[in-house]
Amino acid sequence: MQLIECPWCGPREEVEFHYGGQAGVAYPDEPAALSDEDWARYVFFRANPKGSFRERWSHNAGCRRWFTAVRDTATYRFAR
Amino acid sequence: MRLPTGGRIDRSVTLHFTFDGVGYTGHPGDTLASALLANGVHRTGTSVNLGRPRGIVAAWSDDPAGLVQVEEPFPEPMLLATTIELTDGLVARGIPGRGRLADVPDTARYDRRHAHCDVLVVGAGPAGLDAAREAADRGLRVVLVDDRSEPGGSRPTGDETLVPGILHLQRTTAFGLYDDGFVLALERRNGTPHQSRQRVHRIRAKHVVVATGAHERPIVFEDNDRPGIMLAGAAREMLHRYGVLAGQRIVVFTSDDAAYEAAADLAAAGAAVTLLDARETAPAIPGVEVRAGTMVVGSEGVERVTHAVLSDGERLPCDLLLVSGGWNPTAHLFSHGRGDLRYDDALGAFVPGEPLDGVTVVGAAVGPPAPNRLVLWRTPGDPAKQFVDIARDATVADIARSVGAGMRSVEHIKRYTTIGTAHDQGKTSGVVATGVAAELLGVPVASLGTTTFRPPYTPVAFAALAGRDRGTLFDPERTTALHPWHVGAGAVFEDVGQWKRPRYYPRTGESMDASVLRECAAVRTSVGILDGSTLGKIDVQGPDADVLLDRLYTNMISNLAVGRARYGVMCGADGMVIDDGTVLRIADDRFLVVTTTGGAAKILDWMEEWHQTEWPDLRVHLASVTEQWAVFPVVGPRSRDVVGAVFPDLDVSAEAFPFMAWRDTVLDGVPVRVARISFSGELAFEVNVSSWYADVVWRRLLAAGAPFGITPYGTETMHVLRAEKGYPIIGQDTDGTVTPHDLGLAWAVSKKKVDFVGKRSFARPSNLDPLRKQLVGLLPVDATTKLPEGSQIVEGAVLPPPPVPMLGHVTSSYHSAELGRPFALALMKAGRARIGDVVHVPVDGTLVPVEVAGSVLVDPEGTRRDG
Numbered sequence: 001m002q003l004i005e006c007p008w009c010g011p012r013e014e015v016e017f018h019y020g021g022q023a024g025v026a027y028p029d030e031p032a033a034l035s036d037e038d039w040a041r042y043v044f045f046r047a048n049p050k051g052s053f054r055e056r057w058s059h060n061a062g063c064r065r066w067f068t069a070v071r072d073t074a075t076y077r078f079a080r
Numbered sequence: 081m082r083l084p085t086g087g088r089i090d091r092s093v094t095l096h097f098t099f100d101g102v103g104y105t106g107h108p109g110d111t112l113a114s115a116l117l118a119n120g121v122h123r124t125g126t127s128v129n130l131g132r133p134r135g136i137v138a139a140w141s142d143d144p145a146g147l148v149q150v151e152e153p154f155p156e157p158m159l160l161a162t163t164i165e166l167t168d169g170l171v172a173r174g175i176p177g178r179g180r181l182a183d184v185p186d187t188a189r190y191d192r193r194h195a196h197c198d199v200l201v202v203g204a205g206p207a208g209l210d211a212a213r214e215a216a217d218r219g220l221r222v223v224l225v226d227d228r229s230e231p232g233g234s235r236p237t238g239d240e241t242l243v244p245g246i247l248h249l250q251r252t253t254a255f256g257l258y259d260d261g262f263v264l265a266l267e268r269r270n271g272t273p274h275q276s277r278q279r280v281h282r283i284r285a286k287h288v289v290v291a292t293g294a295h296e297r298p299i300v301f302e303d304n305d306r307p308g309i310m311l312a313g314a315a316r317e318m319l320h321r322y323g324v325l326a327g328q329r330i331v332v333f334t335s336d337d338a339a340y341e342a343a344a345d346l347a348a349a350g351a352a353v354t355l356l357d358a359r360e361t362a363p364a365i366p367g368v369e370v371r372a373g374t375m376v377v378g379s380e381g382v383e384r385v386t387h388a389v390l391s392d393g394e395r396l397p398c399d400l401l402l403v404s405g406g407w408n409p410t411a412h413l414f415s416h417g418r419g420d421l422r423y424d425d426a427l428g429a430f431v432p433g434e435p436l437d438g439v440t441v442v443g444a445a446v447g448p449p450a451p452n453r454l455v456l457w458r459t460p461g462d463p464a465k466q467f468v469d470i471a472r473d474a475t476v477a478d479i480a481r482s483v484g485a486g487m488r489s490v491e492h493i494k495r496y497t498t499i500g501t502a503h504d505q506g507k508t509s510g511v512v513a514t515g516v517a518a519e520l521l522g523v524p525v526a527s528l529g530t531t532t533f534r535p536p537y538t539p540v541a542f543a544a545l546a547g548r549d550r551g552t553l554f555d556p557e558r559t560t561a562l563h564p565w566h567v568g569a570g571a572v573f574e575d576v577g578q579w580k581r582p583r584y585y586p587r588t589g590e591s592m593d594a595s596v597l598r599e600c601a602a603v604r605t606s607v608g609i610l611d612g613s614t615l616g617k618i619d620v621q622g623p624d625a626d627v628l629l630d631r632l633y634t635n636m637i638s639n640l641a642v643g644r645a646r647y648g649v650m651c652g653a654d655g656m657v658i659d660d661g662t663v664l665r666i667a668d669d670r671f672l673v674v675t676t677t678g679g680a681a682k683i684l685d686w687m688e689e690w691h692q693t694e695w696p697d698l699r700v701h702l703a704s705v706t707e708q709w710a711v712f713p714v715v716g717p718r719s720r721d722v723v724g725a726v727f728p729d730l731d732v733s734a735e736a737f738p739f740m741a742w743r744d745t746v747l748d749g750v751p752v753r754v755a756r757i758s759f760s761g762e763l764a765f766e767v768n769v770s771s772w773y774a775d776v777v778w779r780r781l782l783a784a785g786a787p788f789g790i791t792p793y794g795t796e797t798m799h800v801l802r803a804e805k806g807y808p809i810i811g812q813d814t815d816g817t818v819t820p821h822d823l824g825l826a827w828a829v830s831k832k833k834v835d836f837v838g839k840r841s842f843a844r845p846s847n848l849d850p851l852r853k854q855l856v857g858l859l860p861v862d863a864t865t866k867l868p869e870g871s872q873i874v875e876g877a878v879l880p881p882p883p884v885p886m887l888g889h890v891t892s893s894y895h896s897a898e899l900g901r902p903f904a905l906a907l908m909k910a911g912r913a914r915i916g917d918v919v920h921v922p923v924d925g926t927l928v929p930v931e932v933a934g935s936v937l938v939d940p941e942g943t944r945r946d947g
Contacts, residue, residue, distance in 0.1 A: 003260040030835075032840060
């Protein structure tokens with residue numbers, strides 16, 4: 001059971017957290033202006049690298065705040 | 081034989097126990113194994129596959145053979161005699177490698193504790209005690225756990241200097257090391273009846289010190305599995321810890337200096353000891369006959385060993401044959417932490433390799449020094465009778481077979497032979513198996529490596545892992561404020577998420593179908609009342625509350641007037657429906673969002689996610705108020721009479737209180753909110769009140785409704801009534817691939833709003849496909865068949881050869897009191913274009929003709945909602 005550092009609460013057990021996938025995928029400013037393909041890219045496509053990855057996490061069972069963290073997907077280690 | 085002095089037992093107290101039906105005595109401080117050996121009993125049972133007699137081999141949890149079934153005080157299978165602390169009245173018996181689970185409920189409690197520390201030391205032998213003391217002296221917070229009954233490691237004296245000011249737990253086995261210094265440890269409390277029997281300590285340590293010592297390993301020879309053949313260190317431990325001499329005529333076979341200490345101690349205790357050393361030169365020790373260059377190649381005896389057969393052919397009489405092939409570091413926890421083990425040629429053992437962050441290995445667990453060890457895995461003999469894993473009846477011949485079948489990895493050999501997969505996880509056999517395999521393959525041991533140690537280090541009962549999370553505490557049960565009333569009214573409950581909801585209220589002898597038909601009829605003809613308190617409720621406040629809701633709902637919320645309510649649908653970005661419900665505007669900057677019962681937590685999370693991650697600039701706050709409000713829909717043509725009678729200050733006339741409006745009123749000083757929302761198509765008033773007053777308000781509604789035969793109804797009737805009106809249940813009539821348009825809810829999708837979550841997806845080509853599945857009604861032509869939910873829909877009355885084209889499936893199906901017939905809702909390809917067609921549904925092997933209908937089957941004109 002890993003410890004995850006919540007920026008608000010400090011280190012807590014991973015079961016308190018909810019994973020939110022890739023970080024930095026912004027909701028498009030004008031969805032209506034996008035092609036079907038570009039919209040599908042926003043809705044369905046996410047990076048899946050081996051190694052360092054910026055992710056969204058929510059401290060769901062704690063302060064309920066979302067935050068961004070960098071984690072290595074091969075070692076599970078969070079960057080400090 | 082029990083010696084008159086020595087050992088850590090209390091001879092002043094006699095304990096009585098029974099093994100295999102025979103009564104024996106022992107003393108506090110004994111294990112079942114030491115007490116049996118004190119009484120001259122070596123044989124404990126028979127082996128799992130071959131039925132060969134087996135006895136005690138080791139002195140602790142590394143024993144591969146001494147399995148017993150405990151009958152009293154509580155039935156437990158597959159325990160090691162060596163790890164059972166003797167208690168008065170213990171009843172146990174030997175088993176043929178398999179035990180029997182208890183057929184009576186376990187009344188003992190099991191618990192869980194949490195500990196956080198700077199340093200966790202595992203093992204309270206000399207190295208562990210030193211490490212704990214040093215850490216405590218530095219002012220660190222220390223936890224020390226040890227699996228034995230007292231500290232001191234393999235040679236406790238009772239004079240160990242303990243470390244003050246730390247959490248020190250004996251009888252506590254650290255059985256798994258996980259990420260970030262997380263260690264699980266099982267404490268056997270053996271305490272008074274009010275105590276839990278065992279508890280799992282969840283320890284989070286900044287640093288873990290592994291001081292777990294070493295395990296002795298045997299040398300394999302023919303017939304090496306007979307009772308009376310033990311590890312040398314085990315016999316020595318029986319002597320020093322329990323004052324037990326396990327034999328009087330002892331043969332010790334070794335290739336290592338370490339066994340000499342055992343031989344000397346046993347000789348000093350009065351045994352006749354002959355030591356056979358496989359090495360060509362052997363040291364001399366007083367009181368022991370030492371023969372160098374001699375090996376044991378076999379044994380004789382049936383129920384107990386009688387002779388050692390030597391490499392020179394001599395048959396040496398003995399009643400105890402001790403073996404020592406060297407010592408393996410107990411590096412299991414290091415391996416759990418993904419530490420690599422490295423083969424040390426001189427030691428003939430796998431030792432901790434590259435250091436791990438946060439884990440230090442100390443003492444014999446690093447690899448005990450053995451300067452003169454001859455690494456010997458087995459002696460010459462019949463491979464089919466040379467047992468490598470005694471617990472699994474697995475021999476050198478089995479390893480040869482796996483190698484012959486082409487296996488080259490120890491992981492494959494392990495799985496093929498099952499070596500190392502028994503209760504002991506190969507503590508004595510694992511390394512020997514690697515050594516024998518390397519020999520057979522003609523490769524260095526280092527190139528084969530060892531199998532990975534995985535938790536748990538020793539067997540852990542599921543009851544201990546479950547702790548108190550069993551029975552009603554397995555998953556939290558949520559009940560509404562009215563739960564006691566429902567129980568008293570004889571409700572049959574169903575689980576909705578964690579909620580207990582009344583499903584129906586049967587009268588004496590009444591079936592569910594009959595109850596539901598009665599409840600439905602009461603609602604449609606007079607008045608019924610439902611406990612709807614489980615509906616999710618979210619208080620949305622702030623100047624931008626309407627902006628957030630406009631972006632998340634498919635329909636317009638910002639133009640909703642204070643005092644009014646609106647039905648709304650939420651979709652994911654993919655345009656698929658995720659929840660529906662009503663929104664009440666409480667003030668310009670305040671809304672009450674009502675979600676489905678099952679979607680409450682999900683939708684609050686959903687709203688928080690968008691607010692926090694996409695639109696943090698919006699000034700809005702969200703809070704769940706599900707549990708604060710009790711909600712009672714009063715439903716049916718007479719509901720106005722009932723609500724008007726209970727709340728005299730409220731004008732319930734259709735003119736003053738229109739559909740989809742809400743009004744606040746007061747009842748005896750208690751604020752009450754009433755909303756004209758209907759989930760049945762009937763005239764309905766939803767009464768909202770603080771949960772503290774739920775019971776009294778409910779009873780007043782019942783009293784006022786008595787003249788009209790007010791009928792409490794459950795979720796089943798609620799489902800039938802809503803299905804008759806074609807109102808979907810999200811998650812039952814939808815599955816994450818259904819749009820609002822598919823459900824016939826296009827009217828709830830705003831065309832005015834520039835954007836909302838999901839809108840762009842409605843224009844994707846697949847969303848415009850005319851063959852999308854749509855929600856329709858299905859009416860079985862025979863007017864009697866109730867279609868099973870989940871049934872497929874096919875076209876014709878005769879099935880074509882497979883694959884049969886599927887038109888869709890039945891999502892909801894009920895008997896309707898109002899229609900006097902069964903009906904169903906279904907998702908069907910191009911369903912709305914096919915209204916009036918007859919298609920077919922296979923039921924129990926026959927194709928039942930069904931007519932496709934609109935989804936609104938009762939009161940399609942909506943004439944009833946105003947009463």
